[in-house]
Amino acid sequence: MLEPEREYYQxxxxxxxxxxxxxxxxxxxxxxxxxxxxxxVHGNRTYYRxxxxxxxxxDLRAAIMKTIGLGDELRDALADLGDAVTLAFVxxxxxxxxxxxxxxxxxxxxxxxxxxxxxTALADAARSSGRELNPxxxxxxxxxxxxxxxxxxxxxxxxxxxxxxxxxxxxxxALA
Amino acid sequence: xTKPRLQRSLEAGALRRHRTSQREVADLLGVAERDLRDxxxxxxxxxxxxATAYAAAHQLATIVLAASGFRAVAQRGHHVVTWQALxxxxxxxxxxxxxxxxxCRALRNQSGYDRADVVPAAEVDEVLREAEALRHQVxxxxxxxxxxxxxxxxx
Numbered sequence: 228m229l230e231p232e233r234e235y236y237q238x239x240x241x242x243x244x245x246x247x248x249x250x251x252x253x254x255x256x257x258x259x260x261x262x263x264x265x266x267x268v269h270g271n272r273t274y275y276r277x278x279x280x281x282x283x284x285x286d287l288r289a290a291i292m293k294t295i296g297l298g299d300e301l302r303d304a305l306a307d308l309g310d311a312v313t314l315a316f317v318x319x320x321x322x323x324x325x326x327x328x329x330x331x332x333x334x335x336x337x338x339x340x341x342x343x344x345x346x347t348a349l350a351d352a353a354r355s356s357g358r359e360l361n362p363x364x365x366x367x368x369x370x371x372x373x374x375x376x377x378x379x380x381x382x383x384x385x386x387x388x389x390x391x392x393x394x395x396x397x398x399x400x401a402l403a
Numbered sequence: 404x405t406k407p408r409l410q411r412s413l414e415a416g417a418l419r420r421h422r423t424s425q426r427e428v429a430d431l432l433g434v435a436e437r438d439l440r441d442x443x444x445x446x447x448x449x450x451x452x453x454a455t456a457y458a459a460a461h462q463l464a465t466i467v468l469a470a471s472g473f474r475a476v477a478q479r480g481h482h483v484v485t486w487q488a489l490x491x492x493x494x495x496x497x498x499x500x501x502x503x504x505x506x507c508r509a510l511r512n513q514s515g516y517d518r519a520d521v522v523p524a525a526e527v528d529e530v531l532r533e534a535e536a537l538r539h540q541v542x543x544x545x546x547x548x549x550x551x552x553x554x555x556x557x558x
Binding site: 345369 | 502503505506507510512513519521525529
């Protein structure tokens with residue numbers, strides 16, 4: 228779900244999920260019937276791939292991101308920085324759901340943390356996700372000033388969807 | 404070989420063997436020092452100053468690779484290869500710096516191509532501090548590990 232263009236073969240899915248083969252096959256069959264997954268046979272291998280055009284895809288993916296997906300890892304990593312991060316969210320293609328394999332993960336961080344602290348905290352999440360993390364760090368006072376001035380970058384980020392990592396809409400409103 | 408990432412990069416063709424010289428090290432250092440000076444010019448945009456300080460850090464890392472007998476092959480992702488190699492060649496002291504500057508790379512790309520006025524002033528101060536610290540680290544490392552490459556440089 229987090230890498231919608233990637234195909235997986237059966238044994239790979241078995242390894243990733245730790246499920247029994249029979250159970251996995253039953254689940255895959257159900258997912259195919261729902262139209263969320265398609266299979267492709269190439270040589271003696273069967274590949275499975277998620278269907279991003281499925282009506283439930285965007286919601287399911289957002290749910291995964293917000294809970295067990297990359298979002299959780301980023302959330303834990305940023306929690307280590309404590310008060311140095313006032314708020315943080317994912318924006319850009321991943322938040323919109325139109326990212327492709329290898330798209331950068333754009334993260335806006337408002338806080339007093341330095342880039343070195345943020346980069347160190349996020350290093351493991353970046354490695355395990357295989358994605359390039361692109362944090363933009365803005366000090367709270369700077370963020371408020373730029374928001375009020377109608378700064379192009381801040382307004383374009385705020386105009387798009389976001390996946391919250393630290394704080395929520397109320398903490399954002401408090402900075403206005 | 405005890406440096407698995409270097410080995411993988413060599414096998415993947417992202418790094419190649421390279422023989423450097425006193426002259427090359429001095430030239431690269433000259434470029435890095437010019438960029439460090441330019442990055443302090445406050446008449447420039449914050450985006451440009453950030454990119455210039457990042458470029459200085461990249462030159463400094465290139466010196467470490469060259470002195471160790473490597474060069475990153477100019478292709479997509481060669482900066483990542485350079486930062487990974489830096490961490491392995493200079494040891495744990497440089498590992499966090501490598502993670503830091505690699506993170507700068509994404510911001511530099513965004514501010515250079517996608518959007519203007521992305522880089523906050525605090526980030527420029529931080530990258531300048533980090534690049535200057537890296538310069539000292541690299542000079543110390545050269546003097547310790549490759550004294551023949553720097554004997555003509557003024558310390």
